Amino acid sequence: MKRNDIILIIVILVFAAAGLLYMNFSKKNGDMVVVKVDGKVYKELPLNKDTTFEIQGVGEGRNLLVIKDGHADVVDANCPDKLCVDQRQIDKDGETIVCLPNKVVVEIESSIENEVDAVAQ
Ligand SMILES: [Zn+2]
Numbered sequence: 001m002k003r004n005d006i007i008l009i010i011v012i013l014v015f016a017a018a019g020l021l022y023m024n025f026s027k028k029n030g031d032m033v034v035v036k037v038d039g040k041v042y043k044e045l046p047l048n049k050d051t052t053f054e055i056q057g058v059g060e061g062r063n064l065l066v067i068k069d070g071h072a073d074v075v076d077a078n079c080p081d082k083l084c085v086d087q088r089q090i091d092k093d094g095e096t097i098v099c100l101p102n103k104v105v106v107e108i109e110s111s112i113e114n115e116v117d118a119v120a121q
Contacts, residue, residue, distance in 0.1 A: 030093035030108035033072045035065065038103045047072060047091065047108065057102025065106060072106055074099065 035043040038058055045051060047070055055063040063084060064076040073089035074097050084099035090108050097106040 030091070030095070030110040032109045032111050033065070033067055034107045034109050036105040036107065045072075055102075055104050055106075057099065057104045059102075061099070061102030061104065063099055063102055063104050063106075072097070072108065074106060077102065 031047050033045040033047050034041060035045070035053070035055055037055065042055065043053065045053060045065075045067060047067060050068045051066075053065045053067070055061075055065055057063060057079075060078065062078045063074050066073050066075045071089040071091045074084045074087065077084050077099060079099055079101035081101060084097055084102075084104065084106075087097045090097055090106070093108055093110040095108045098104070
């Protein structure tokens with residue numbers, strides 16, 4: 001093997017590794033917070049923008065959603081079990097915080113696929 005061939009192979013391997021890392025990174029980190037009430041999309045918020053949002057669940061249900069430093073968390077609620085408040089903050093694609101009494105679901109979603117589609121068009 002010539003020296004140039006070895007360099008070429010190394011370059012290809014580095015690019016392949018970088019591509020795999022990028023794909024894994026894209027999968028892990030969602031970038032949208034989707035709030036659903038009673039199975040319907042109620043609000044979509046960007047995960048990278050700090051905000052506090054009050055979710056009106058079914059009936060008198062209220063959940064206080066806080067997005068901070070790239071994490072989404074339910075910090076307060078008026079449901080009887082408070083399980084949603086106890087759940088850990090979420091930031092990964094597909095993770096959810098569920099409040100059964102208020103029928104509220106907070107879900108992390110990734111819009112990276114959509115962005116790729118937009119570039120391709
Ligand atoms: Zn709850």
